[in-house]
Amino acid sequence: MMMQEFVERTGFEPTAEEYSKIEESYYNFDGDKDSFCKAFVDGGEEKKICAARADEIKRLRSQMLELEKMFKKDVADRDQQIEILTAELDKELEWKPSRGTGTNMDQDSYMNLTTSGRKMSDEEAKDFIADECGFSKEKITIIHKVATYEVNKYCRLRKSAEYEREAVYESTDWNYVRFDCAGFMYEMVNGQLEFYCC
Secondary structure: OOHHHHHHHHOOOOOHHHHHHHHHHHHOOOOOHHHHHHHHHHOOHHHHHHHHHHHHHHHHHHHHHHHHHHHHHHHHHHHHHHHHHHHHHHHHHOOEEOOOOEOOOOHHHHHHHHHHOEEEOHHHHHHHHHHHHOOOHHHEEEOOEEEEEEEOOOOOEEEEEEEEOOEEEEEOOEEEEEEEEOOEEEEEEOOEEEEOEO
């Protein structure tokens, strides 16, 4: 009996795997196609197969959840191992804050300045720098991102933190602007012109 014949007679569409078992039962059945299909329907075989499907889905879901749990544990273990190895390597390389690289104003000082100082627009900051330093305003570009760096015993640098900053003015000796001009990088820090290196 073909699967299509079985489906037409019973109204039940099994999977290929399910049908191979049905077909095996049919070969062992003492009767014709119609009798077998009637016995299949009358005997509630469809419900049994559906119940078996549900059990298999439940088993596969459980297996999937277990595999997911194992995967997450493996990832967590790997991340922990990477963290340990990174810490050991950092200790071996003797990383320490780099002076003269990155921003010349620490973040705490900048945040204190912003509590009382006035944030300047880019145009205001350009006017301020042009007036204070004598640079051509047209060549000034205000930069809003700065970083700090660390250096290791082999004099290699790495970025340790990055900050978004606006130009801020409180007074002639309490202000901050990060800018580029004519191919050079600068910071104005509390009225002092500093090179910004990275």
